[in-house]
Amino acid sequence: MESNNQIDIVFNIDSREIISVLPTDFSIQTTITSPPYFDMKDYGVNNQIGFGQTYEKYLDDLQNIFKTILDRTKEDGTLWIVIDTFKRNHSVVPLPFDLANRLKEIGWIFQDIIIWKKDKTVPWSSDGFVQRKIEYILFFSKGIKFKYNKDITRVYDTQILKRWWVKYPERYNPKGKALDEIWEYPIPVQGAWGDKYIRHFCPLPKEMVATMISLSTDENDIVLDPFAGSGAVLAQAAYMNRKYIGAELNNNYIEQFNNYLKETLTNGQKEYNLIKSSPNQTSFETIIWKLRVLKYGRVLLNAIEKQLNTRNGIIIVNPLEMQNDKMHVEYIIVVDKNAQTKYEGLASEIIKKKPLSLYGILPTIKYEEPQNIDTNVYYKYSSTNTYSYIKQPELFSKAKVYSNIKIDINEQQYA
Ligand SMILES: C[S@@+](CC[C@H](N)C(=O)[O-])C[C@H]1O[C@@H](n2cnc3c(N)ncnc32)[C@H](O)[C@@H]1O
Known part of the structure; x- marks a missing residue:
């Protein structure tokens, strides 16, 4: 032929x-x-x-x-x-x-x-x-x-995604939602x-x-x-x-x-x-990581303090870099010297278990005393919201999560 x-x-x-x-x-x-x-x-x-x-x-x-x-x-x-x-x-x-x-x-x-x-x-x-x-x-x-180029066809248009992505960034693949x-x-x-x-x-x-x-x-x-x-x-x-x-x-x-x-x-x-x-997928990925990294800190601190029945600590969140598909993040728990051992024991248990073990985050956890930290340099988030930073100084006392990550999403904006 x-x-x-x-x-x-x-x-x-x-x-x-x-x-x-x-x-x-x-x-x-x-x-x-x-x-x-x-x-x-x-x-x-x-x-x-x-x-x-x-x-x-x-x-x-x-x-x-x-x-x-x-x-x-x-x-x-x-x-x-x-x-x-x-x-x-x-x-x-x-x-x-x-x-x-x-x-x-x-x-x-x-x-x-x-x-x-x-x-x-x-x-x-x-x-x-x-x-x-x-x-x-x-x-x-x-x-x-x-x-099968699955990642290319993921849905990351935030107008289409359910608004859960803001509060539950850990449920979304940073590259977007897979096709159904x-x-x-x-x-x-x-x-x-x-x-x-x-x-x-x-x-x-x-x-x-x-x-x-x-x-x-x-x-x-x-x-x-x-x-x-x-x-x-x-x-x-x-x-x-x-x-x-x-x-x-x-x-x-x-x-x-x-x-x-x-x-x-x-x-x-x-x-x-x-x-x-289009940079959209990359920017979606960045936002999801920011949301996750901040939420991880908040969930960790809340979990420790619930068990200790105290509200004394704050947590500083410093993202470092990606390592084998995981985000390496430094978390500094700021609390009085005499309480540190208790926090430490609980933290090492909590990060091994769900939900935090599923966040795709590789944490390095450190401890610091309040007098050694200048909290003014950070954006501040509360114990219930790490997607929109606290802007009013009168609410600063509610701040539990501190970070140089700035994120400000109005959850109501998304359908
Ligand atoms: C369902 S239509 C395809 C429509 C197409 N997917 C589109 O987007 O327009 C089927 C087509 O097959 C063609 N067809 C029918 N028998 C064929 C054959 N034996 N060899 C080649 N084409 C044929 C028809 O002319 C028709 O255009």
């Missing part, structure tokens, strides 16, 4: 013949696709998969295509399939699960099922079949180890694609595609869509500096895609570069 190494192209072929166009010198990193519906939609060309086939033949075709793709996928490569159930002869056909079983048979490892929650879809429902608002996203890998199994992305409206572009049946939302691409590829990796349709997957891959390969039976869609990409590539890449270089 002639070797083919063309990339960044959508081939006008039947994807049952995809082997003829897949590169021989490069392997695919991820495939993202939504296969044609079974026997429901006519995409207006001959040789369509789904339309006019039996269900078994339809599954056979998809199985064969995904087998070819598996063979040409990198060892750490993956596959995303967006797909839905439907109803035939008064009964639900569990297509996502039937297909998943077929793919398991040929060697794909079934990693995850994610729910794509759309805001709206066809408005009809029938008895025993409520209105549809979701589709399934099936995620497979070729091997047990696979590329429900992804909410509205279906793109015609306008979102530009007026000239595409009257296609089912373009995937570009932010959702971007999430899949970020998770499962790096720049210059190859993204494949064997049922390219509007080319939503491939355009997004191009914006994100990935290589793409597509197959699509309907040549009109390919022409529209090529024009669309030409028009939007520069802006799409600009948008991607902006997101990529």
Whole structure:
């Protein structure tokens, strides 16, 4: 067979013949696709998969295509399939699960099922079949180890996070909240694609595609869509500096895609570069660490003093540096010399136990006498609040936690 190494192209072929166009010198990193519906939609060309086939033949075709793709996928490569159930002869056909079983048979490892929650879809429902608002996203890998850039897709937008992050920073990964199994992305409206572009049946939302691409590829990796349709997957891959390969039976869609990409590539890449270089994740990480480090000091001092039934001490918090993913912090407990041994005994017990053992903090605890410390140089926090420093001098007497960390978050600001 002639070797083919063309990339960044959508081939006008039947994807049952995809082997003829897949590169021989490069392997695919991820495939993202939504296969044609079974026997429901006519995409207006001959040789369509789904339309006019039996269900078994339809599954056979998809199985064969995904087998070819598996063979040409990198060892750490993956596959995303967006797909839905439907109803035939008064009964639900569990297509996502039937297909998943077929793919398991040929060697794909079934990693995850994610729910794509759309805001709206066809408005009809029938008895025993409520209105549809979701589709399934099936995620497979070729091997047990696979590329999965989890940290890049974490949610760190503080307007989206529940306001718990302010009071409970220890519950949040400093890089943000991991994705969960429900992804909410509205279906793109015609306008979102530009007026000239595409009257296609089912373009995937570009932010959702971007999430899949970020998770499962790096720049210059190859993204494949064997049922390219509007080319939503491939355009997004191009914006994100990935290589793409597509197959699509309907040549009109390919022409529209090529024009669309030409028009939007520069802006799409600009948008991607902006997101990529955004300092937001780093600043979120910094805030979470500040909150944690201060809260640790407060919780420690409160726990000791509760057991001793006293309120005499204060604690000074000096963050030092990261050491193997842990934050090294110096805590100075300021209390009279004669009380220090009691504090010391309890502190060493408390830091070994939950919750403090889970904070990701490596503490060095020191003791100092009050007369040796100038507390004026620090921001002051109370025994109940280490996310907003005390500003009024008349409240300074309530200060229990002192630090050069300045943090001032109004918890009410966050939904
Ligand atoms: C559900 S749509 C894909 C939509 C796409 N994900 C998007 O974002 O626009 C399925 C596509 O597969 C195409 N198709 C159907 N049978 C095919 C075949 N045998 N080979 C290649 N493409 C085919 C249809 O023309 C249609 O565009």
